[in-house]
Amino acid sequence: MTDQGMRTVTVLGSTGSIGCSTVDLLMSAAPGAYRVRALVGGRNVRLLAEQALALSAERAVINDEGLLPELRELLAGTRIACAAGRGAVVEAAAIPADWTMAAITGAAGLEPTLASIRNGGALALANKEALVCAGDVMLRAVEAAGATLLPVDSEHNAIFQSLAGAPISEVEKIVLTASGGPFRTASLETMRAAPPEVALKHPTWTMGAKITIDSATMANKGLEVIEAARLFGLDERRIDVLVHPQSAVHGLVQFRDGSLLAQLGAADMRVPIANTLAWPERMETNAPRLDLATMGRLDFEPPDEVRFPALRLARQALRAGHAAPTIFSAANEIAVEAFLDRRVGFLGIAEVIEAAMDQLGAPVADTLDAVLHWDAEARRVARDRIDVSGRASGASQGETLVHA
Numbered sequence: 001m002t003d004q005g006m007r008t009v010t011v012l013g014s015t016g017s018i019g020c021s022t023v024d025l026l027m028s029a030a031p032g033a034y035r036v037r038a039l040v041g042g043r044n045v046r047l048l049a050e051q052a053l054a055l056s057a058e059r060a061v062i063n064d065e066g067l068l069p070e071l072r073e074l075l076a077g078t079r080i081a082c083a084a085g086r087g088a089v090v091e092a093a094a095i096p097a098d099w100t101m102a103a104i105t106g107a108a109g110l111e112p113t114l115a116s117i118r119n120g121g122a123l124a125l126a127n128k129e130a131l132v133c134a135g136d137v138m139l140r141a142v143e144a145a146g147a148t149l150l151p152v153d154s155e156h157n158a159i160f161q162s163l164a165g166a167p168i169s170e171v172e173k174i175v176l177t178a179s180g181g182p183f184r185t186a187s188l189e190t191m192r193a194a195p196p197e198v199a200l201k202h203p204t205w206t207m208g209a210k211i212t213i214d215s216a217t218m219a220n221k222g223l224e225v226i227e228a229a230r231l232f233g234l235d236e237r238r239i240d241v242l243v244h245p246q247s248a249v250h251g252l253v254q255f256r257d258g259s260l261l262a263q264l265g266a267a268d269m270r271v272p273i274a275n276t277l278a279w280p281e282r283m284e285t286n287a288p289r290l291d292l293a294t295m296g297r298l299d300f301e302p303p304d305e306v307r308f309p310a311l312r313l314a315r316q317a318l319r320a321g322h323a324a325p326t327i328f329s330a331a332n333e334i335a336v337e338a339f340l341d342r343r344v345g346f347l348g349i350a351e352v353i354e355a356a357m358d359q360l361g362a363p364v365a366d367t368l369d370a371v372l373h374w375d376a377e378a379r380r381v382a383r384d385r386i387d388v389s390g391r392a393s394g395a396s397q398g399e400t401l402v403h404a
Helices: 017-028 045-055 065-074 086-094 107-117 128-145 154-163 188-193 209-217 219-232 270-278 309-320 324-340 348-360 368-393
Strands: 007-012 034-041 059-062 081-084 099-102 122-125 148-151 171-178 239-243 249-255 260-264
Touching: 007 017, 007 086, 007 107, 017 034, 017 045, 017 099, 017 270, 034 045, 034 086, 045 059, 045 065, 059 065, 059 086, 065 081, 081 086, 086 107, 099 107, 099 270, 107 122, 107 128, 107 324, 107 368, 122 128, 122 270, 128 219, 128 324, 128 368, 148 154, 148 219, 148 270, 154 171, 154 219, 154 249, 154 260, 154 270, 171 219, 209 219, 209 324, 209 348, 219 239, 219 309, 219 324, 219 348, 309 324, 309 348, 324 348, 324 368, 348 368
Parallel strands: 007 034, 007 099, 034 059, 059 081, 099 122, 122 148, 171 239
Antiparallel strands: 171 249, 249 260
16 A cells, blocks of 8 residues: 555456456545556557546556557547557556456466566456466465455355455365356257357346356356366365356355355446455445345256366366366367357357367476467367368358357
């Protein structure tokens, strides 16, 4: 904290869904509570400029170097420093801040997240890949820097809140909940034929395209199982998943005395973000309040790993260790891109992941360079699998493939 008690913050990925919710909370916070050191965006230069002006940010960084002239024009006459490009993103992440939101998705977020950790402040982690792909590297850096990891994912934040500081030795197991997505009750035949526009219709959450498809395949829940194992130091067998279509209960902790504690809240990411932004205190938000009387019922059921094999593959990757989770995550990214581009069918997403995992195995990856190498290899193998399948099927460009 600064001498005046003002918390300095940086938002990596400010123009994405999580970033926008974070900016919304910062704008509604008490005057003088936060000072924004840097905002980092991807390609939405106008939104980045609007955010920087609204929050009087010290620095605005756009990942796309070609957009730097426009950013400078939009912020002309202000004291806001402008920068662009990969190097500038990492430099912004390295600026000392009390609290940093790490919301740059995919492997692109690994280096900036690591740079933020080295500051030794609080890191609000919304980038699953940081712990999924580079868990050992990130956790070593956290320990070395004395940094604090604060989980932003609604499920992990629910576990964090339910633990309430209790030692993990008191925990029998944790339970992550999943909405089940748009295909919770769908047949394999329906899922096989589903186009992107149907898979993108999430029943309870409003999210970006990639994470929405991950929710539909339950790859997202698989990534969360891996992340939970890293965050809380738990064996895979002590992490359960329950499908809960109302999305009111976000996570539960089963203690060894038989007590089961849960965190509930509206399906609004501002709630877990606010929990980390104000931690160890709480802040007021304008997120909707959960009305249990109106909801009337809470349903739970086990996940179906036959219709949703991505969850099984994620557990397999976690058990294998080393670079296996990296390969799972990277292959999934490529497969989801192909599905959204109609180059692979919905069920083909898991087929692509499994093919990459089978081909590459679980090689050692104990440095960031090694992680990035196997991430690139998994992407190459996934693309090759999609290209070969496309040629074998005789599909023309833009034509939906039933399988991978």
